[in-house]
Amino acid sequence: MQRPQPPFMNSEETLPPQHKILRLPPNMDAVVYAQYGSPDVLSVTQVKSPTPTPDQVTIRVHSAGVNPIDYRLRKGQAKWLLPGHFPRIPGYDVAGEVVFAPADSGMKPGDRVMAFLDSRYGGGYAEYACCHPTSVAPIPPGMSFDDAAALPLAGSTALQSLRDHGKLQSGDSVLINGASGGVGAFAVQIAKAYGATVTGVASGENEAFVRSLGADEFMDYTETDFTKLDRTWNLVFDAAGKSDYFSSHSVLADNGHYVSTEPDFSGAMISVLTKFLSKQGTIMLANPDADDLHELIRLYEQGQLKVVLDDVIEMSEATAAHQKIQNGVDRGKLVLRVK
Numbered sequence: 001m002q003r004p005q006p007p008f009m010n011s012e013e014t015l016p017p018q019h020k021i022l023r024l025p026p027n028m029d030a031v032v033y034a035q036y037g038s039p040d041v042l043s044v045t046q047v048k049s050p051t052p053t054p055d056q057v058t059i060r061v062h063s064a065g066v067n068p069i070d071y072r073l074r075k076g077q078a079k080w081l082l083p084g085h086f087p088r089i090p091g092y093d094v095a096g097e098v099v100f101a102p103a104d105s106g107m108k109p110g111d112r113v114m115a116f117l118d119s120r121y122g123g124g125y126a127e128y129a130c131c132h133p134t135s136v137a138p139i140p141p142g143m144s145f146d147d148a149a150a151l152p153l154a155g156s157t158a159l160q161s162l163r164d165h166g167k168l169q170s171g172d173s174v175l176i177n178g179a180s181g182g183v184g185a186f187a188v189q190i191a192k193a194y195g196a197t198v199t200g201v202a203s204g205e206n207e208a209f210v211r212s213l214g215a216d217e218f219m220d221y222t223e224t225d226f227t228k229l230d231r232t233w234n235l236v237f238d239a240a241g242k243s244d245y246f247s248s249h250s251v252l253a254d255n256g257h258y259v260s261t262e263p264d265f266s267g268a269m270i271s272v273l274t275k276f277l278s279k280q281g282t283i284m285l286a287n288p289d290a291d292d293l294h295e296l297i298r299l300y301e302q303g304q305l306k307v308v309l310d311d312v313i314e315m316s317e318a319t320a321a322h323q324k325i326q327n328g329v330d331r332g333k334l335v336l337r338v339k
């Protein structure tokens, strides 16, 4: 009698697990675009399933996070950096179940995981996605696939901005511009968990939401330009990417840090030119790192970090999801339901 086989794996019992031949269905459903353009260039299509390398984890995707970078790439805003590669599958955040994992990864088929995909072109809005174990972490008990898909990219951006680039210390004062958005809502909570006093900046209609995340103070950007105020913060984190280092210089305390999410050429120069000044500026680029996912999960499990979903949209409505993310979500994160 034949032994039952795990899904999509062969039964070459004599080979070490990492050499077993992975068999995914030849084709899968994915959201793709074959040219830059409006949200209408997106369609759900059958494409070839990915071919993982032996050192990669393959994930059956249940939910995929939707981030502003997805629509910016679709519009061609970064084609100088990431040209071609059509047809493309957008998305860097996934949550789902492990189909295959290298033997030394500590993961096995069926494990519930989240990942910040480490492929430069994404690939998250699809039934299957592959990445290295260094970008994957287990979903904690009680966390849904939708919540898990919302966390990796935006949460890592907030954590790396505050802790690594902003050198956040307990007792610091922090201003977070864009405190109601995907990145900012995580940043407010992480800054509070790390012992900071937080000023959140967003539109007035999001004041109650930003305060509910733990912000000590709130500013409405339509009424107050924080860069013109006669006061200082130890760290200004512009999660919205709407300000710049020079206009924020006067509101930075001595030895303060300015961090922005808006990468451009002059921003890259700021990071270099201010490195040895008393007020440093960094334009950050988020980096997939499983250790950071574990830290975000630790904060979640301790009740210091919650995931707020703006909406969950079916994969077949990816065009509507992109219209929503590029118009600006109301608050929190947008997720695409894949399975």
Ligand SMILES: NC(=O)c1ccc[n+]([C@@H]2O[C@H](COP(=O)([O-])OP(=O)(O)OC[C@H]3O[C@@H](n4cnc5c(N)ncnc54)[C@H](OP(=O)(O)O)[C@@H]3O)[C@@H](O)[C@H]2O)c1
Residues within 6 Å of the ligand: 067, 068, 069, 072, 153, 154, 157, 177, 178, 179, 180, 181, 182, 183, 184, 201, 202, 203, 204, 206, 221, 239, 240, 241, 242, 260, 261, 262, 263, 284, 285, 286, 287, 325, 328, 329, 330, 331, 332
């Ligand atoms: N460099 C990186 O690695 C990296 C990583 C992640 C994200 N990003 C970038 O970071 C930005 C934010 O991402 P997200 O996911 O948080 O986007 P999001 O969910 O759309 O949130 C945008 C936030 O910006 C606020 N906002 C809009 N206009 C503003 C203004 N004039 N002044 C201050 N705040 C304003 C919004 O507040 P209201 O809704 O209350 O108006 C909201 O809080 C995007 O540009 C994204 O591309 C970069």
